[in-house]
Amino acid sequence: MAKTTAHTVRDNDLSRRTSPAAPLADAFEAGSVAGVVELREEPFLTMVGLRVQHGTEVGDRIAAVTGGLPEASGGVGGNDDCSVLWLGPTEFLVVAPMEAHESLGGTLIQSLRDALGDGEGQVVDLSANRTTFELTGSRSRAVLEKGCSLDLHPRVLKAGTALSTEIGQIPVVLWKTGDESFRIFPRASFADFLGRWLLDAMREYAAPEVP
Amino acid sequence: MLLISCPNCGSRDETEFHYGGQAHVPYPENPDELTDRQWAEFLFYRDNTKGSFAERWLHSTGCRQWFNMLRDTVTYDIQAIYPMGAPRPAPNTDQPADFGTASLAPDSTTTGTTGPSVASTDLGPAEPAATAPKGATQ
Structure with missing residues (x-):
């Protein structure tokens, strides 16, 4: 009887669940450049x-x-x-x-x-099935353009548009939620790779711009 | 890289698509009545057309829908895109192939097919392929 209760408690204890990109949470925080390009996972x-x-x-x-x-x-x-x-x-x-x-x-x-x-x-x-990345900031489009063949210019891709496509060769749904914010839905098993790919693509914007 | 115009999604890179082989290969009405030879031909034997070829494509990372495409297998020119089940449209004969035979003729100063009818002499039996590289004629 006690065993059953413990089982139920564990099932409902949502603090124990782990999102697909949870191991990268610190890296996302470290790799984000405030106001320029920021990445975080919006889990569950x-x-x-x-x-x-x-x-x-x-x-x-x-x-x-x-x-x-x-x-x-x-x-x-x-x-x-x-x-x-x-x-x-x-x-x-x-x-x-x-x-x-x-x-x-x-x-x-x-x-x-x-x-x-x-x-x-x-x-x-x-x-x-999928997890959610939120990529925001003035350079978010430049980051995505490194691995996405869609025309992401605001003249073509308006806020409030969602397209299935590929980013860094990973099939994703890309949703432009605002002028400088994107939601990216990779499948859970691709979250780690795509997270690292995005961090790598973001890295140059942490350094001062070379004129 | 081909830029393929998906009927649902618009132009996308070739990498978003998967090739589905020759189009318009109907499933036999009475498979039980076929000989082994006929069944093998249905399963495995496909045209290897040089020129306009009707083929199936799947937009696998987009809308996940199948469609048919009429493509030139030499120039990669996409001549038509039409829905599954539709009959094959007539190939676009107005548009000559980009690879010319005329430009290589000794008396020709033109490129493409705008020159005099050199192409017809190329195919004549009297001058077998003397003026055209291997594989340049259709």
């Missing part, structure tokens, strides 16, 4: 994979929960509770704060499941 965001067709009845029901589904590549929809990123014509990624996960009492995933019902589609909890 709630993510839900959606497969649903636009315009169908079940698509409308899901869209009512998420606050709309983006129409085309790059689109980001959503409401105050969550954002929806376009991954494919029938594939979307819902990103929500950690507290939205059902292990912390959130209702987002269950309400999506309810909206799907027995309709055609898929609602899958993918929170452990």
Whole structure:
């Protein structure tokens, strides 16, 4: 009996869980250059994979929960509770704060499941699939340009756009959240490599600029 | 590096895509009735076209959707991109291939195919490949 209790307590003790890039947390702090380019991990965001067709009845029901589904590549929809990123014509990624996960009492995933019902589609909890890097600062675009073939110039890539692409040969979802801030979603197993790659790319901006 | 125009995502680098082989190879209607030879030909035998070739591509790190592409296997010129299941569009015959046979002809001062009809003489039996390098004619 006591054993069962201990097991339950450990399952709910979220302070014990480790995010994919947690071993790099100190390195991220040391490698960040305040106001120029800063990198940190935003661990344990709630993510839900959606497969649903636009315009169908079940698509409308899901869209009512998420606050709309983006129409085309790059689109980001959503409401105050969550954002929806376009991954494919029938594939979307819902990103929500950690507290939205059902292990912390959130209702987002269950309400999506309810909206799907027995309709055609898929609602899958993918929170452990990817981790989140936040890259901010005036040089963040220059850092990404070292390994991303997209045109990241603000004239082309507007804030509020999310694209699946490659950074440093790692497949990621790149979400431009603000004029000088990006969210990068690598899969958990690539987080260490991509974290080190970004640190290396950021290093030159710690030194004074060579005229 | 090819710049491939995904129908969903727009222009992306070739490294984001995966090649899917020859397009328009239908699955046999009655596989049980095929001979071993016919089955092997369905599975393994593909065209090795020099020139316009219809092939399948997958945008694997983008929208993860398949599409068809008509590509020149010599010049790498992408002539058409069209959805899966659509019939193969007619090759763009207006656009001559970039590799010319005319420029190597002794009497030619032009490049490409704007010169006089030297190309036709190249293919004539009387002058076998004397004016064209190996592999330069289609």
